[in-house]
Amino acid sequence: MENKKSVSKPEGKLAVLVPGLGAVSTTLMAGVELARQGKGAPIGSLTQMGTARLGKRTEGRTVKLGELVPLANLTDVVFGAWDIISEDAYQVAVRSGVLHDKHLEAVKPFLQGIKPKPGVHDAEFVRRIEANHTKATKTHRESIEALRQDIRDFKKELNAKRAVMVVCSSVETFRPLPEAFKTLAAFEKALDENSTDINPTALYTYAALKEGVPFANATPNASVDTPALQELAKLEGVPVAGRDLKSGQTMMKTVIAPALKARMLGLDGWFSTNILGNRDGEVLDDPAAFKAKEVTKSSVLDTILQPDVYPELYSKYSHKVSIHYYPPRGDAKEGWDNIDITGWLGYPMQIKVNFLCRDSILAAPLVLDIALFLDLAKRLEWRGIQEWMSFYFKSPMAMPGLPVEHDLFIQLTKLKNTLRVVAGEEPITHLGLDYYGDDLPLAR
Amino acid sequence: MENKKSVSKPEGKLAVLVPGLGAVSTTLMAGVELARQGKGAPIGSLTQMGTARLGKRTEGRTVKLGELVPLANLTDVVFGAWDIISEDAYQVAVRSGVLHDKHLEAVKPFLQGIKPKPGVHDAEFVRRIEANHTKATKTHRESIEALRQDIRDFKKELNAKRAVMVVCSSVETFRPLPEAFKTLAAFEKALDENSTDINPTALYTYAALKEGVPFANATPNASVDTPALQELAKLEGVPVAGRDLKSGQTMMKTVIAPALKARMLGLDGWFSTNILGNRDGEVLDDPAAFKAKEVTKSSVLDTILQPDVYPELYSKYSHKVSIHYYPPRGDAKEGWDNIDITGWLGYPMQIKVNFLCRDSILAAPLVLDIALFLDLAKRLEWRGIQEWMSFYFKSPMAMPGLPVEHDLFIQLTKLKNTLRVVAGEEPITHLGLDYYGDDLPLAR
Amino acid sequence: MENKKSVSKPEGKLAVLVPGLGAVSTTLMAGVELARQGKGAPIGSLTQMGTARLGKRTEGRTVKLGELVPLANLTDVVFGAWDIISEDAYQVAVRSGVLHDKHLEAVKPFLQGIKPKPGVHDAEFVRRIEANHTKATKTHRESIEALRQDIRDFKKELNAKRAVMVVCSSVETFRPLPEAFKTLAAFEKALDENSTDINPTALYTYAALKEGVPFANATPNASVDTPALQELAKLEGVPVAGRDLKSGQTMMKTVIAPALKARMLGLDGWFSTNILGNRDGEVLDDPAAFKAKEVTKSSVLDTILQPDVYPELYSKYSHKVSIHYYPPRGDAKEGWDNIDITGWLGYPMQIKVNFLCRDSILAAPLVLDIALFLDLAKRLEWRGIQEWMSFYFKSPMAMPGLPVEHDLFIQLTKLKNTLRVVAGEEPITHLGLDYYGDDLPLAR
Amino acid sequence: MENKKSVSKPEGKLAVLVPGLGAVSTTLMAGVELARQGKGAPIGSLTQMGTARLGKRTEGRTVKLGELVPLANLTDVVFGAWDIISEDAYQVAVRSGVLHDKHLEAVKPFLQGIKPKPGVHDAEFVRRIEANHTKATKTHRESIEALRQDIRDFKKELNAKRAVMVVCSSVETFRPLPEAFKTLAAFEKALDENSTDINPTALYTYAALKEGVPFANATPNASVDTPALQELAKLEGVPVAGRDLKSGQTMMKTVIAPALKARMLGLDGWFSTNILGNRDGEVLDDPAAFKAKEVTKSSVLDTILQPDVYPELYSKYSHKVSIHYYPPRGDAKEGWDNIDITGWLGYPMQIKVNFLCRDSILAAPLVLDIALFLDLAKRLEWRGIQEWMSFYFKSPMAMPGLPVEHDLFIQLTKLKNTLRVVAGEEPITHLGLDYYGDDLPLAR
């Protein structure tokens, strides 16, 4: 393809700034450092392990994604964090119980060096955590100023040329989209009035956008996908993505639902239950926090299955999602899904999926990819919604008017084809007629 | 797209000829008739229920596949069958226990009207069935002649303009590719010599190709994907597809394996076990027959996971497949899969899938689609391997030199994009940058 | 054993009277009639299928329970019912979707003949049902009188010598034991005052006891196991049992928990989730009704595992039970349990149980047994709590001061040994030393 | 009970001698030492954690089993082993991957001190292991003499007053009971003739019995339950038990089958599959070795379900057991069971059990109990078959003419009631009528 996109090289350090120094973010940090030490492979990360086939199948051209487009190198990644608890990254990692002792020991000094800056906290939004490390600011405007100063300080302290922010803090209690989030003007006014509708995550978002820092939201909290903050993102020319990482059960849902649709099998019901015992689970034990998660978890089926296009198959299924805080499970979240499907002439069948996963192990590489791809987008001078990054989110964003894409395989095709065309390569259509010459002629 | 392919209309009746009047084929026949009577929906069939989105997402153009390309109408489909047991389709359907009484009763006269012609049998290849309805032919050449005559007779009796053959007979005992199948010349010689290497399925195949009848193999038996019979298919200009329908557990495998690869999660092992209690299961209880099935079931992982491209992730997994004849299950085959995966830094996780399926309910719509698409291919004057139909098979075919595609989603993309270009539409790449105008400019 | 208990013969008809003509009770009625017609076996019923071994193992004496003690014969069982909906038993059975058409058709006239008398209803206790068939009574006292009259009428209409009542009505909303239930005096006063604390089930109970009719409670509703109504039962000399049938998931729990304890394996957690889609599930969708069920479902573990006796093993496990109304499941309730156990040196293991059951199919034979055993107890002149019937209940009764027994196997031993001694046979201890003569001498 | 059995005190050391220093036996040894150090609890062991209730429930008398009968104290247990590989217990434990590093380190010197004496090997019976540490003996008689000398040496070296032997070696290839095992005379002759029918395990057994050492067989190998060796056991007055530990899937089977029978639910089929990746699994990958295991695993259902007593329920079920060597699983054996049951009127239901267990963690405490109970039996001067120890075995022994007991709960009752009567206490019958005074009078 002639129209290869020119993109600046990723020079110098890239600061990955995370509100929320918890299980996910410390697993990310430990893993990046272990990978740098050659003591652990960054499995699960497309930017580190992924490849793309280029050209025709017979050319045998397959390259690493990092060779296709210029991504920041792991050796250039540095970390900064905020938290409302004062523990350093090592203390958090030990308490979270995600990593084995031998992994923790290998990166102990590195993690101990990562100390959070005080967080912006609101006990109405996060009710199950005893905060001990919060900013003394009195107003939303003061909090934003403090966060913006933190960002500038982080860049200096970490000697970073560029920064991205990925919110990894606790799930906040849900409320239906407040007026304050409907336009940027309303939002600014609500800031001025210290409205209690404004959640801490929104303040981090606002600060990042104002600093021109690419931003993603790994949580189900209200943030950059609200109209107000989308407006700001466009205005400031910042690339953004979110909301809520698609890691375990929901990821599998966006795999199996497309399979059912591929095979034109009907759906009578999908029941999903989850047990988890980490701090995220403890926070989700608050019904108002669970509500936020339930919302992002529930939306995926309809957009994949297209009940409007396939009313006979998908117009009346039951969909239930439940999450239970169950301490024996620790970070080893477990999902059980029962899927009631129908086939030929309406005969019922069942698929049951039991996923014994590890929450933070699945999430960490996604955060890494998001950070590196956002940085790429910034260097491409792309701004606003990065639809091609839908792959990473339970509730991804698309332009108003476009359907949101939840199908994991379409998301991956979208992502890889985007990278291909950025690199001046042909997108792949999986059409293969031409290999067969006269046998399968397209036109005659 | 300018180069729309001109394709002749499907005029008159289409005879679907099936060696093997068993659970799958009678479920197909009953279902087609029930659908025609408006008493059952052809769920699971892409040709009947599927759609394709055309053009840009904002155009809102979504059409039924049958509107995109000219497919034979269900009302024009007629059936002929061979079997080595003399039961008519109704008797078989009742014995097979797939359909409810009310469905069976609604199509009783229709099914009773479908009486098999005597089959070509070899007790060395199918050892668990007491044949009572076989041809009296003495030599392979005689058998072929009888089958060719049957085909011509079927067309007359059924008043059909066109025919396709889909083999749905029992699994034959496995043997590594005999010399006789390596070239057409060797095959012809083996026919002349009445070689015991030639299995009945191969004789049906040969007869169909010689009659210019599009051919597919829904079983794991040696057939049109052997070099000898591929040669014949090209020579005779007949479109062909196979082998072994991808219906239940293997279908799910080609869904979940791509998901693991999409997410760059490693694989330590995949254990699949199956219990089924229908006649197919009884035949598979013969270890030599099971071997044939094991071969088609085992190949899928490697080609999807590409151990050569991803050695860190996929070069040393265990893959075990077992099938057990277990009468309580009847046609309601059940699969249990345990999948041992690894994530970030090598931490292990597990996915377990329990699929309570119905064998023939899953298979019947696939046979319908295969028949209708082969008929389309014939009218397109396409010949030889129909790679775009890989979607339907456990062990699909591709040109020598091209990797076989097992990923269900790539297969579907390939199939639909093929139909799109046949219809003169753009193939879909899921690239979406252009919707975003200046926000995500490709080139500047 | 010399002290064989003399017990009167079960002469004449036995009327089984059920408040609640729903899925469970109509499945019972249909099944009893089908068994009488020789068209279905009363599987799941100890009174119909069970046996007891008598004497020493070498004697080879094994008899049917009905030969050991005199039980009413199925041919003598007749049914009466109350409901707040006017449908007859056939209409209910068809709507409930438990039985196949051929079973329903075979007993259609029989079921149509069973028409409920109007029920005593309180919309505060059963909120999800539109009642259309309720008594016009104004006060609790009037309702009781009407019910007592109904009982007398039923006996006449059904030409029955004896009657038993088994409550099979909907789950009522939960409230912690009200004062009114703490003594019989308080209860009488509450009746006089038409207290809103008195639930309909309690009124049925009161009426039965006053009529001297043996009574059992198959639901989780407050009834004969409250102190007030126990007092009445003793006073009236009526044998009673309850509460809440132990049919599916909880039954399995009382099987597996004893196994863990037998093997001295520790317990970290037990997570149970349920999906069901019948009317009972619809009623349980009301959180206040679910609460009643949750209470009876949750109590079983502690009494089996004895945390006080085994603090190292069972003093700190998590136990979660959830129920979800999920229509695709219909009456085919499904349970999924995850059990986190620990072994030698504390190493963790997991057991997962997926029970695809049928609610009413499991419950019906239990109701039959309860009715027949209560009738036996009455003829034995036994009164008050029938601890030996604990086998049938989620929340069984025992004398104040005695631990309630939940272990299914101890319950069965208790039941069968009770029948043995009633028949003048030795209870079984499974001690077998004496068979071994001098090899394993007990005393020397 | 007046006839309390007098039993000698367990004075001095007890040597537990194990042919087979593998995963099970080293997990036992490590665990006993960790328990002595207070660093691990002997969970899963009845002798260490179990209790018995004595007298009436109202007495509140519950005692530890070790207080009820005199058992050897853990501090007095010492270990000796034979193996055909020269590794010491520490090396074996590390390789087996059962225990965490911190557990292994705590007992490293202790385990290093346990070095096996050379084993008696026959490569025809154990085909998948490269032996490097075998006796140089030429004849069976020489091997026996060497083993008897070893036993005497062990007692001296370990300064032990008493010894017991528990065979924990690899599964040997199966052969139907050879003539040589049918009488002691035939066995002696076969020994003289160095018959190839005599397996190594039989030689260990013979040696132990001749030395008067109580003996148990934790493996499926032919041993003391053959007529020949039973004869010898009686002759020598030695208590014996076996065969094959009942630890995971089979243990659960003997829990769930009794539950089905308790509830009179029918059985259509039981399918059990297992995946395991330890050395035992590697050995079982040899079909002739698997056969031995299959035999002990398959027998349990019939004796529990009594098809002769309950022909309607249990006379025609399918029972399949399969084991697969699957390396990713290591010692963490996993079982999946599908159980097809029937209820009221024959309606089908399903129970699926997925047991993620740890083979050696489950087995180790059983071996400990067996050793301590055999030692008790010896001090009771009991000899021959110890039916009361059936609790521990997949294929337990009973006197000819008595049915073998597989039901875990009956086995436990048998075991505990035996201990009760040994201690002069009443056996428990779970009869509870007398608590109820006049309410439930037995005789009047």
Ligand SMILES: NC(=O)c1ccc[n+]([C@@H]2O[C@H](COP(=O)([O-])OP(=O)(O)OC[C@H]3O[C@@H](n4cnc5c(N)ncnc54)[C@H](O)[C@@H]3O)[C@@H](O)[C@H]2O)c1
């Ligand atoms: N792990 C996954 O698979 C996964 C998937 C999707 C989304 N997520 C989301 O990622 C987020 C992090 O998950 P986790 O498991 O690391 O949780 P965690 O509880 O371990 O960490 C969250 C951290 O955020 C901190 N925090 C809370 N409010 C804050 C504030 N206002 N400012 C700064 N810090 C704040 C908490 O103190 C805590 O340390 C959660 O929102 C979770 O729902 C995780």
Ligand SMILES: NC(=O)c1ccc[n+]([C@@H]2O[C@H](COP(=O)([O-])OP(=O)(O)OC[C@H]3O[C@@H](n4cnc5c(N)ncnc54)[C@H](O)[C@@H]3O)[C@@H](O)[C@H]2O)c1
């Ligand atoms: N149902 C599925 O999901 C599925 C999936 C993949 C493949 N298949 C394959 O489809 C085939 C049919 O399956 P089914 O369940 O209908 O089996 P079936 O046993 O019910 O039917 C097979 C029929 O083939 C007949 N037959 C055997 N040899 C013959 C011969 N030489 N000529 C003519 N007839 C012959 C048998 O008599 C029988 O009636 C099998 O090979 C099976 O492996 C089925």
Ligand SMILES: NC(=O)c1ccc[n+]([C@@H]2O[C@H](COP(=O)([O-])OP(=O)(O)OC[C@H]3O[C@@H](n4cnc5c(N)ncnc54)[C@H](O)[C@@H]3O)[C@@H](O)[C@H]2O)c1
């Ligand atoms: N099926 C099981 O396995 C099982 C197990 C344990 C307990 N139970 C209990 O058995 C009961 C019956 O279950 P079901 O599945 O038959 O439910 P169902 O909803 O089918 O039937 C209950 C019937 O009770 C009627 N009813 C409600 N209030 C009444 C009143 N005051 N007087 C008379 N009738 C009244 C309803 O109209 C309905 O017809 C429920 O309480 C359920 O929780 C069932």
Ligand SMILES: NC(=O)c1ccc[n+]([C@@H]2O[C@H](COP(=O)([O-])OP(=O)(O)OC[C@H]3O[C@@H](n4cnc5c(N)ncnc54)[C@H](O)[C@@H]3O)[C@@H](O)[C@H]2O)c1
């Ligand atoms: N772990 C369980 O849950 C369980 C349950 C039932 C039975 N078993 C049985 O226990 C036995 C031991 O299991 P494991 O997991 O420890 O196996 P393992 O393979 O770890 O150990 C067996 C040991 O026996 C040794 N051996 C083989 N032949 C020998 C001989 N003739 N003399 C002396 N040593 C010999 C081997 O070298 C090996 O070290 C097996 O027979 C197994 O089937 C185990």
Ligand code: NA
């Ligand atoms: Na739940």
Ligand code: NA
């Ligand atoms: Na298997």
